[in-house]
Amino acid sequence: MSRWQRWRFWKTAFFCALAAVIGLASPAAALEPSTTSVTATPSTAAVGAPVELDATVSCPEDPSGGLGVSFFDGPDLLATVPVAPDGTATYDTTFATTGTHTITAAYNGNDNCAASNDEATVTVSSSPTPPDPPYGFCVLACGGVINFTVGNIDNDVVVY
Template identity: 65%
Template sequence: MATVDCPAVPAGGLGVTFFDGSDLLGTVPVQANGQASYTATFATAGSRSITAAYNGNEDCDAHNDTTTVQVTSAPTPPAGFCLLVCGGANQLLRR
């Protein structure tokens, strides 16, 4: 999530564009409260340099900021989890 700090309402314009290094992730609109949210899924774990670039509007200047985030792998469900849950669901469906 990026927050645009501007004395006027930062909504409108071209929104906020998110980058992973030099790779374009996407552009999202800025809400009236100055917030813009983007969710990304990465194929590999590791350190990422994420930049949020506010594209500006007639009242607010364009600006950007970069932060480093650590992407981790999704946890593996415990062994047998689906058998217990899915088996119980199957029993309910058969009744």
């Protein structure tokens, strides 16, 4: 066999093998598209007040399993929680700083559903100022042993 014939043989063998690999390879499973929506309840809160973050994932297939939904406050990861078979994921949090917090719920996908995400905002204000305390009320009897002053943040108890 001449050099030219050997080169032609190996070139043909290579392309036949490549075609066989491509032809016999199983196609990659196509992921169904998903959509994610997120809500924050309440959307305005004071520092330290509880806020419930609810994500809903819609996908023609079951969106549960996989890596769940990751909740972010800006770039900071708050938590990753599992997705229920009905497509819901919930996380309760509080905020330590005032301002507008951009919350992202990122569905991480699973074997059937592609990843998706959505954003919501939570406006956090400083703790409300307590009202001026009233003169207080007496327990047991006016001028009694224990006198409470209501309304201040410390709730002082004076024992005589």
